Amino acid sequence: MTTSQRKIGSGYGERSTAEEVLRGIDLTGKLAIVTGGYSGIGLQTTRALARAGARVIVPARRPSTAREAVAVSGDPLADRVEVDQLDLGDLDSVRGFAERFLASGRRVDLLIANAGIALCPETRIGPGWEAQFATNHLGHFALVNRLWPAVARDGAARVVSVSSGAHGITGIRWDDVHFTRGYDKWQAYGQAKTANVLFAVHLDRLGRDAGVRAFAVHPGMIMTPLQRHLTREELVAIGWIDEHGNAVEPALKTPEQGAATQVWAATSPRLAGLGGVYCQDCDVADLAADGRPGVARHAIDPDEAARLWALSAELTGVDAFTAAGARGA
Numbered sequence: 400m401t402t403s404q405r406k407i408g409s410g411y412g413e414r415s416t417a418e419e420v421l422r423g424i425d426l427t428g429k430l431a432i433v434t435g436g437y438s439g440i441g442l443q444t445t446r447a448l449a450r451a452g453a454r455v456i457v458p459a460r461r462p463s464t465a466r467e468a469v470a471v472s473g474d475p476l477a478d479r480v481e482v483d484q485l486d487l488g489d490l491d492s493v494r495g496f497a498e499r500f501l502a503s504g505r506r507v508d509l510l511i512a513n514a515g516i517a518l519c520p521e522t523r524i525g526p527g528w529e530a531q532f533a534t535n536h537l538g539h540f541a542l543v544n545r546l547w548p549a550v551a552r553d554g555a556a557r558v559v560s561v562s563s564g565a566h567g568i569t570g571i572r573w574d575d576v577h578f579t580r581g582y583d584k585w586q587a588y589g590q591a592k593t594a595n596v597l598f599a600v601h602l603d604r605l606g607r608d609a610g611v612r613a614f615a616v617h618p619g620m621i622m623t624p625l626q627r628h629l630t631r632e633e634l635v636a637i638g639w640i641d642e643h644g645n646a647v648e649p650a651l652k653t654p655e656q657g658a659a660t661q662v663w664a665a666t667s668p669r670l671a672g673l674g675g676v677y678c679q680d681c682d683v684a685d686l687a688a689d690g691r692p693g694v695a696r697h698a699i700d701p702d703e704a705a706r707l708w709a710l711s712a713e714l715t716g717v718d719a720f721t722a723a724g725a726r727g728a
Contacts (some may be wrong), residue, residue, distance in 0.1 A: 403676050404686050404694055409669055411681035413619060417447035417658040420681055424666050427452035430505055431665070432546075434458050434487065434539065435514025436480075437465035440618055443658035444511060445469060448665075449479040453509070458485030458496050458542075487514055487538025488524045490715060497545035506552040509665045511559045512539040512595070521582040528714075529577040531587045536594035540711045543602065547719035554610030558602060559664045562595035562615045562677065562698075567687060569593065570697035571707055593698045594707060596677055601704035603675030605720050612674030614664040615698075619680065621657035675699075 411420055426448060436445035436457035445455050446469075457480055459465035465482045483499065486492040500507075515535040522530035528537065543550065543558060550556045568589025572578075578587055599615035606613060663681045664670065676683050677694035687693035697703060712718035 402686065402699060403673060404684060404699060406682050406685055407669060407673075409663065409667065409682040411659070411663060413652065413680040414656055415659045415663075415681045416653075416655040417443055417662040418450065418655070420659050420663040421447055421451045421666060424668075425452055426666065429453045429508040430456065431509035431511065432456045432458065432500075432507055433511045433513055434485065434542070436511075437468040437482070440621055440654050440657040440661070441511075441513040442468055443654045444513060444662055445480060447658060447662050448509070451666075453479065455480045456500070457482050458514075459483070460486045485542075487542070488530065488534045490525065490538070490541055493538055493541045494545060497542065500546060501549055505549065506556075507546060507549045508553070508556050509559070510543065510546070510550060510556065511561065511661050511665055512543070513559075513561045513661065514539075515561065515591070518584045518588050520584070521578070527577065527579075529582070529587055531584075531591040532576060532594060535591040536598060537711055537715055539595075540598060541715040541717045544712075544715075544717045544719040551606065551609040551611055556611045557665050557670075558599070558606075558611065558613040559661050560595045560599040560602075560613065560615045561661055562599075562617055563588075563592040564617050564620075564679075564692065565589045566592040566596055566617075566698045567695045570695075571597070571703060573706075576710070593695075596694065596698035597700075597704040597707045598711075599677075600675045600699055600701060601708045604701065604704070605708075607674060612670070614670070614674065615677045615694075616660045616664050617677065617679040617684070618657040618660055619652040621652045621654055 431448050431453045433441055433445050433455055435441040437459055449455050457465050459482055462482050462484050469480045470477050483496055485496040516531055524530050524533050565588050569586050570593055572590055596615040599613040603613040660678055660681050664678050685693040687695050
């Protein structure tokens with residue numbers, strides 16, 4: 400398998416912030432959609448893009464909470480951010496948001512699939528789907544496919560799928576993707592994060608002729624509400640806090656640093672002509688090998704990516720790249 404997974408020397412690193420990678424980049428006239436753009440690294444992403452001139456749409460499961468989070472007094476971002484209703488775990492909600500947006504006649508320049516859930520107790524949504532796979536992957540799959548006319552309209556959009564180093568835990572469990580034969584929250588999270596990478600790989604393959612490029616990113620380890628389902632003992636075990644409950648430095652990034660890689664992937668001129676790659680620490684990642692961090696081969700395998708795309712289209716009833724699927728369920 401040939402791969403473009405190698406560092407390009409971006410000039411940034413693990414401690415760079417979202418605002419630093421945007422210096423000198425003017426996003427005036429651009430429209431970005433940032434799912435989950437009102438909490439944690441999503442909020443920092445929204446702020447950085449808005450301050451660079453972009454109009455940012457924040458689809459949120461809790462719109463009132465999102466409006467409070469982005470309405471910072473005296474900050475210009477408050478006038479550049481719109482909030483709308485979206486629950487990624489509800490495909491009817493996804494369709495409703497997409498229909499409202501398409502009716503506005505606007506294009507999408509940047510779409511950052513940032514929202515997600517992590518390591519939750521066994522939860523079933525929709526027709527009994529495992530919640531992490533359904534929310535983190537299938538919801539975003541349906542969203543991007545339903546928004547495709549706006550994404551592909553001007554031939555220069557980027558889609559960023561936020562994954563995690565946890566993709567290394569497991570590939571796709573083809574024989575039981577919804578964990579009907581025993582649930583393990585870490586395996587389920589790892590599968591969902593692998594799906595986030597494979598989605599970007601195949602979307603880039605399908606979309607590049609329309610000028611759309613897709614990237615997957617690992618934001619790094621950041622303490623946000625995403626970890627609310629982990630116990631103190633689990634956080635100590637994975638090296639995020641010490642036995643006294645203090646954050647372990649320098650292992651953890653700040654939310655501003657955690658937002659940097661997805662902002663960089665969405666906007667950097669250095670990525671012109673590239674796509675379908677996994678990025679971390681504001682650069683294209685190397686392949687993981689011999690204990691070195693990077694992307695696992697199973698997450699960028701084009702055959703696995705195509706297989707996941709077909710399964711996702713079957714489950715959601717949406718595929719912008721086929722006549723029947725484009726009409727949606």
